[in-house]
Amino acid sequence: MNITTEYIIAPPTRWPSINWAELLRYRDLFFVLAWRDIAIRYKQTALGVLWAIFQPLVTMVIFTVIFNRMAGITSGDSTPYPIFLYVGLLLWQYYSNTLNNTSNSMLQNAAIIQKVYFPRLIIPTASAVAGLIDFAIGGVILFGMMIFYHCYPQWLGIVLLPLLVGITFLSALSLGFTLASLNIKYRDVRYALPFFIQILMYLIPVIYPAKLLEKYLLAKWLALWLLPISGVITVARSSLLGNSPIDWPLLGISLLMSIVYFFGGLYYFRKTERYFADIA
């Protein structure tokens, strides 16, 4: 507080940069905002945090009945379908919830943006971090299912897990940065997004194994290479459950793409953020 800071307020430059020192100074705000997003999520609900268990669990049961029993989709290897599906669902739901929350985060906090300055990046990032809590709670069920199906996690999968979650986080956040900026200017995003997410779920191998995509080159290229979440789900299944070989090149592509997306999203967000207060 007593460090005298000196800075210049001037018109925005062409190439935005990231002021890491400033981000570090505002770390407390980051934690408080993430905590707020978690704290208010289940306020005044009767079931509270049970909702975080309920949603993926019920989805898993219904999808298993429809896609496995009725439509005959299988995991493509010896893995029981429910557990195969749940690994995908867990990551997918974190991805789609994060996409949704971060995209709307700037608008939801418009009142704050118009009255107080702080690095705007904090808002969508805190929102993405808050979602990790639900992901962790959903993970507890996965653990239970693994015991139930005697399908124990591989060591390699546990070691890779932080990387996989990291890629999911980065790719959801980078798209979230872009959509959050767009959402401030064009409210269309708000209406298009739920639809877009729904479509995405079928494009990504969540309910079916990635192998089914092999036949359709364009789909494979689009879904597996351009959407890092597909690679994450595929590798998570093979590494955690150990019933099929790990697709290392796919993991590499996913990691690379998520980093590319992240810097792209960051650049777009920084470029547009200075005018948020004027147009929100």
Add this chain to the structure above:
Amino acid sequence: MSKPIIEAVAVSKQYRLGGTWGYLSLRDELAKRFTRAGRLAEEQQTLFWALRDVGFTVQPGEAVAIVGRNGAGKSTLLKILSQITPPTSGHIHMRGRVASLLEVGTGFHPELTGRENIYLNGAILGMTRREIAEKFDAIVEFAEITRFLDTPVKRYSSGMYVRLAFAVAAHLEPEILVVDEVLAVGDAAFQRKCLGKMGDVAKGGRTVLFVSHNMAAVKTLCQRAIHLSHGQVTLDADVETVVLEYLGGLEGLPAEKVWMDPRIRPGDDMFRLLAVRVLDRENRPSSSLLTSQPITVEMEFELTLVHTAFCVGFDLLGPDGNEVFRSWQTDIVDAPPLQVGHNRLRCTIPAEMFNAGTYRIVPKASLHCMKWILNSPDPVTQFETTFDHGESYFLHGGDRPGPLAPILRWEALEPVAREGGAR
């Protein structure tokens, strides 16, 4: 003399009016690009300079007021100083940490408790968790909400809410404090408490930039003032001089204000103010009136719907620029009926009420206990009074203090015997 803590050089800010500002859908944007009508609309957008070549310096420890009528660019200047919006050109060299209070309670979440909101709001205003923890007890005590600390703020009364919000803000310790009219909240007693706290901040050697329409508060807090008019600095001098110029700038108000251009009529989708008039006994607009006659305020407006909570009225400002009273059409049980479309209401202020001086009318409109429709503090009409009421010889000797000079009844009663000695 040390280096100035704020150094603004040729700061300008341009806004585009109409068209793209505000809500924007992709369809509008495409239409703008590809259709002729769209391109025309783009060309018709007027560019508007909210600030033009504003320059000033502030030394550490100074308390500077920024005054000016609404639309003069005060809020834009504060937003640029607070880094909420960038300038279009020019720059400001800052040599200290800024905390800006453009409103109180920024980021308060209704579902969270008072305790949680103190941490949330404190962090948003730039305090670290340690600082908040250190000041926590002082904040709670200042806000007088100890008993409700663990109640969600959505259950707070509006007074409690505002007190808590201000308490957090009051405990900020930045080098530069930028304050917008946050003092216009709460009841009079709490406003005095806030003013006192602000005064402490200013005396404590911190730099304060203060924007207000309340000239009394400006004079108490600041030694220096900057007068903004149409986005430019017209005067930068000691506070007395600037306040006099500001009040002088209001002198030219008419007795009848009519908004001809529908685009600039004050109000919202539901309510549009068309005219405000001050009328004499013959119902003619007049700006010089006698206190022995009733004075009528007439308001004309359009309504697109008649809301049961709708209130329209005015504040009457006295010669010193402070409110004398506020009146709503709903103050009486048999409130006048309103209709969709054109309405014209009159409010008569009884004779033998005013002192001699200049009085101003500030029109107001709201949905009772829900929201303000029209809450600008700027007066639109004014009138001068000549004190001529009362028959007593004693009345006409000299000036009376205060904005009102009513003739009240006095009577003599039998003396009451006092029991015991002196109290």
